[in-house]
Amino acid sequence: MQPSRLVRIALYLYGMLAIAFLYLPLVSVTFASISKARYLTFPIRQYSTVWYGRALESSTVNDIVMTSLKVAVLVTIISVVIGFFGALAFARYQWRFRGLFQKFILLPIFFPQTVLGLALLMWFNSIGVIPSWKTAVVAHLVWISPIATLIIAIRAYSFDPSLEEAARDMGASTWRILSEITLPLLLPGVVSAGLFAFLLSWGNFPLSLFTTGADSTLPEWLYAKMVSGYSPLVPTVGVFSIVASASIVILAFLLPWLVGKVKQNRPIKG
C-alpha cells in the first residue's frame, strides 16, 4: 500500500522543510557573528571578521575552550569503555537481571538534566568534593554513558554469538575472545558511541550549569552572556563551537573513506 505520488512529493518537501527549520537559527547566528556593529540589527550594514579576532585573542575564550575540551575528551574515553561492557550486558549475554539492567540504565536519560546537575552539586557538597571541571565529567557521564551503551548495544544485537563460542571451543581465554573477536566486531558501534559522547559533552549545557564550580564550559559561558545582556562575542564563539562540532562530524565520515583508500593502494604482500 504505497502512498500516491502526490503524497510522496509532499512528504519529501515536508522533510526538507523540517531540516531547513532546524538549521534556520544557526543561519541567524552565523550572520550575527560577521556583523561589525556592536548592537546587532538586521539587515546587516557592514560585514567584518573583527569579532573573530577578538575571540581568538581573548584569554577567557581560550580557557573555556580548553575546559570544554578536557571534559569532552575524558567523558568520551570513560563512557566508551563503560559503554562497551554495558552493551555486552545489555544485548549479548543472557543473564538474570538483564531486563532490570536495561530499564535501570534508561532512567538517567529520562531525567531532567538541570535537576540532575543540582542533585549532583548537593551530593558533591555532602561528601566534601569541591566542584570543578572534574565534577562536570562525572555529571556528563551519568547521562552520556547510558547513551554510549545503547549505541554499542544496537551493534551488539546483530552479532553472532557462535563466533565467540567457536573461539572458546578452540581454547581461547575470555580476555582473548574479548580483544580479538568481540571488540573488532563491535568497533563501528564503539567509534560512533565515542563520536556521540564527545559531541554531546561538548555541547551540553544543563548538566554543566551547576557542576563546574569556578570553571566554565563553552555552552555555560555563552548562556551567562546571553542572559546578562548581549555581547558581540556570543554569536562568534557560538559559531566557533558549531564549526568545531561540524568538523569532527565531517572527519568521522571522511576517516573510513581515507582508510579504505590507503588499504586499496597498498600492494598485497605475498
Place this chain on the structure above:
Amino acid sequence: MERLNRKLGFLSSVPLVAVLCLSFLAPLLVVAAFSVMPRKVFDLAHLPDFSAYAALFGQGYYRSLLWSLGMALASTVILFLVCWPMAYGMAKVFRRFTLVITIAVVVSLFVSENIRLFGWVLTLMKGGLFEGNLRAWTGSGFDSPLYNVSIIVFGLVYVYFPFMLFPLAQGIAMVPDDARQAAADLGASRWRVFREIDLPLAAPGIVVGSLLSFVLAAGALAESKLLGGQAVIVIADEVETAFTYGQDWPLGSALSVILILIIGSLAIFGVTRVDLDAIMGRKR
C-alpha cells in the same frame, strides 16, 4: 555455556551500574534527605521537619509546576502531530533520503541547545532576521512574537523534535506492510488503517517518544529563560532560584522531589511497558 554467559553478563554490567549508583541514585537520595531538613541549612546534621514542603504548598509554587507540566503536555501533543508524517516518510517512503534526514537531525543535536535558542531570538526579535529584513524591504515590520507562553512551547517543540522523531520512526518501521495491505484490501479507509493498524503496532515508539519529550520538556529551563523572558516561571527555574539566589537548599530539594516523583513515575511506567529488545532491533 549458559552459566558462563550469566557470569559474564553480570560482570560486564558492573562498571555502568557502579557509575550510576554513585552519581545518579546517591545524589537523588541526598536530595530526598535535604528536602526534609529545616529551611536554609547546608548540611544534613539536623532533625527532619517538613517546613520546606509546607512552604511549597503555601507560596504558590504549584503554579510553576502546573505551567511546566501544561507546556510539556502541549509541546508533546504538537510534536506528535508534527513528527508523525516525517517519521512515516522516514520509515516507509524515503529510503536513501532517510539517511540524509537522520544525519542532518543528529548533527543539529550536537549544537548546544542554548546556541540554537539564541539563534531563534536573533531570528524573531525586533530588528532580527525576519522583522529587520522585512522592514528594510517593505517599510513596515511586525511586533516581535518573543516573550510569551506560546513561544516557549515553540522552543520546546524545536529543541525536543529529535527525541520524538527517532522513536516514532522506529515505531512505525515496526508496523508490517502486510498488515496495512491486508486492512486496505479488506476495505478499511486510510483513517481506519491509521487508527487500528498503525497506532497500536507503532505504540512502543509512540510511548518512548512521547515520554522522552514530555519528561525533558517538563524539566526544561533554557527555553523559558531565553525565548520566554520570564513570561512564566517554570519549575526548573524555581528550583534554580531556590538554590542560588534563595540560598534555600531544602526548599529547592522539596521542589525537585515533587518534580522527580512525577517524572520518575511516568518514566518507570513507560520503560517497564516497552520491550527494548524489539525496539533496538534484536535479530536472533
